[in-house]
Amino acid sequence: DAGVIQSPRHEVTEMGQEVTLRCKPISGHDYLFWYRQTMMRGLELLIYFNNNVPIDDSGMPEDRFSAKMPNASFSTLKIQPSEPRDSAVYFCASSYDTQYFGPGTRLTVL
Amino acid sequence: AQSVTQPDIHITVSEGASLELRCNYSYGATPYLFWYVQSPGQGLQLLLKYFSGDTLVQGIKGFEAEFKRSQSSFNLRKPSVHWSDAAEYFCAVGPPRAGNMLTFGGGTRLMVKP
Numbered sequence: 001d002a003g004v005i006q007s008p009r010h011e012v013t014e015m016g017q018e019v020t021l022r023c024k025p026i027s028g029h030d031y032l033f034w035y036r037q038t039m040m041r042g043l044e045l046l047i048y049f050n051n052n053v054p055i056d057d058s059g060m061p062e063d064r065f066s067a068k069m070p071n072a073s074f075s076t077l078k079i080q081p082s083e084p085r086d087s088a089v090y091f092c093a094s095s096y097d098t099q100y101f102g103p104g105t106r107l108t109v110l
Numbered sequence: 111a112q113s114v115t116q117p118d119i120h121i122t123v124s125e126g127a128s129l130e131l132r133c134n135y136s137y138g139a140t141p142y143l144f145w146y147v148q149s150p151g152q153g154l155q156l157l158l159k160y161f162s163g164d165t166l167v168q169g170i171k172g173f174e175a176e177f178k179r180s181q182s183s184f185n186l187r188k189p190s191v192h193w194s195d196a197a198e199y200f201c202a203v204g205p206p207r208a209g210n211m212l213t214f215g216g217g218t219r220l221m222v223k224p
Contacts, residue, residue, distance in 0.1 A: 004153075043200070043214050056211075091153055097161075098144070099202075099212060101153040 004102035006092050012108045018080040021105045024073055025094030033099065034067055034077050035091040043091075049075065082109045112137045114203050116215035123191050124223045131186040131218050133201030143184040144202040144212065145175055154200060160184065161206070171195070196222045 005024040013019055025032050033048040047057040052069045060067070064083070069075040079086055087109050093099045113136045123129055135141060142161050146154040158169025165177040175186045184201060198219045202212040 042216055045211075048211065093154075097142075098156060098159055100156065101146075103153045 004092055004094050004100055006090075006102035006105050008105060009103065010106045010108075012110065013082055014110050015083055016081045017109075018078065019082045019086075019107060019109075021077040021090050021092075021107070023075045023077070023092030023094075023102060025075070025092070026100055027073070029094035029096050029100075030072075031095040031099075032069060032075050033093040033095070034075070035093065036088045037091060037104075038088045046077070079107075082107075084109045112141075112203055112213045114201050114213050114215035116199075116201055116218050118218050119216070120219045120221065122221040122223060125193050126190050129186075129188045129191045129195070129220070131199050131201075131220070133184045133186065133215060135182055135184065135201070135203045135213075137182075137203050140206065141203045142206055143175075143177060144204070145169065145173070145184075145186050146200045146202065147171075147197050148200065148217075149197045157186070157199075191220075191222055193222045193224065196220055 007022045030051050034046040035043055036046055037043045044059055046059045047067045048055055049069045065079055067077045089104045089106050091101050091104045093101045115134045117132050144159045145157040147157050148154045157173050158167050158175055160167050160177045168174050173188050175184055177184050198217045200217045201215040204212040
């Protein structure tokens with residue numbers, strides 16, 4: 001199995017631009033998670049899905065963030081408009097009974 | 111509420127020395143327990159997990175961990191550390207049928223002296 005796939009691996013954008021992060025979970029996993037990691041706040045859970053349905057989005061910082069999972073093999077995390085404080089590494093993880101993490105997307109907002 | 115405490119933020123050991131990273135958890139029922147490792151610029155990689163059964167579990171890269179219910183602990187050990195083990199280590203706890211809604215500890219950064 002290829003594991004959890006995330007794209008892009010690195011994203012540099014300017015403040016105010018829209019950013020879309022993508023995730024392909026491991027086949028057969030029914031949970032998908034989006035995390036953000038920063039030096040200041042560590043690893044934060046943003047949102048998670050079960051069977052493509054959002055279950056808990058209480059970690060999403062504000063309305064600028066949105067996430068979708070249109071099918072079992074694809075999810076997106078969108079930030080619109082982006083701000084410098086959104087700079088972080090964003091991880092996607094998928095799970096049946098154990099979470100497996102993707103390599104992350106390093107986002108820099110200038 | 112569930113919580114995970116990793117008391118040591120940083121640990122430095124000499125190459126070849128033994129290692130023990132501490133993890134204490136608070137959980138209302140029998141938890142699923144995990145250790146992950148994150149090398150610089152990488153994602154979190156699963157080292158090992160405990161669901162049930164034998165309380166001493168073996169993982170990848172020569173790591174093992176012991177579940178002690180009476181102490182609410184799940185400490186990670188390695189008998190001889192290699193320079194490539196330098197990384198950040200995260201302990202996590204979650205409900206059965208889990209991996210869902212894990213609660214992570216704050217992490218322990220391991221440095222290895224030559």
